Amino acid sequence: MPVYAKAGESLQHIMNPLQAAKHPExxxxxxxxxxxxxxxxxxxxxxxxxxxxxxxxxxxKNRRRDSGFMLDGVLWDSDYAARLAYAEMAARFAAAxxxxxxxxxSAGNWVMLDNTLFDRVHAAAQAHIAAAYEWQRQxxxxxxxxxDEGQTAADC
Numbered sequence: 001m002p003v004y005a006k007a008g009e010s011l012q013h014i015m016n017p018l019q020a021a022k023h024p025e026x027x028x029x030x031x032x033x034x035x036x037x038x039x040x041x042x043x044x045x046x047x048x049x050x051x052x053x054x055x056x057x058x059x060x061k062n063r064r065r066d067s068g069f070m071l072d073g074v075l076w077d078s079d080y081a082a083r084l085a086y087a088e089m090a091a092r093f094a095a096a097x098x099x100x101x102x103x104x105x106s107a108g109n110w111v112m113l114d115n116t117l118f119d120r121v122h123a124a125a126q127a128h129i130a131a132a133y134e135w136q137r138q139x140x141x142x143x144x145x146x147x148d149e150g151q152t153a154a155d156c
Contacts, residue, residue, distance in 0.1 A: 003029045005040035010049075012040075053143055061136035068106055069128035075106040076121060078128055086125060093118055 004013045004026035012033050013026060020026055029044050037052030048056075066079040076082070092099065093115045103113035111117070 003032050005029050005033070007040050007042045010036075010039050050143065050146060053146065054140065057136055057139045057143070060139075061132050064135060065129055065132035069124055071121060071124045074109050074111060076109075076125065077106045078125055083125070083129075086122060089113070089118060090122065 001014050001016060002020070004015060004020050004023070005011065006025050007027055010033060012029065013020075013023075017028075020028070027040055027042060027044050029040060029046065031046075033040075033046050037048055037055075038046040039049045041047045068075045068078050070076070089101075089103075092101075097115050100112055100114045103111050105111050105121075113121070
């Protein structure tokens with residue numbers, strides 16, 4: 001049986017065309033709603049809502065921020081635990097600038113970390129995180145022009 005929906009809404013109605021004719025606000029859809037986060041468009045296609053798109057952008061920013069960064073051919077962690085460990089290491093180097101420690105940069109990557117290398121790691125980490133947030137800002141700015149009914153999955 002055909003699927004109908006009101007543009008901008010996610011509620012779908014399954015009814016025959018005679019029933020639908022009594023509801024001019026409903027649009028014949030191309031098929032059932034594919035997943036949560038989709039709303040009906042006037043075109044009869046299911047599209048991602050702006051909220052769903054913004055949530056996807058935020059999730060991708062988090063993935064980018066937490067995926068690590070490369071410095072001198074070594075992958076350095078950048079997830080929350082790593083950022084906390086870097087803060088603790090900054091305090092340690094502030095108290096003892098000449099110390100050197102064995103440091104696990106990421107799985108299987110051990111380095112001898114001294115204050116000079118730490119300064120470079122810290123700068124690279126800050127740049128990496130800033131780039132993730134800049135990417136998010138750019139994506140959100142681009143989404144500002146997307147109509148409230150969203151965009152199709154093919155447009156993403």
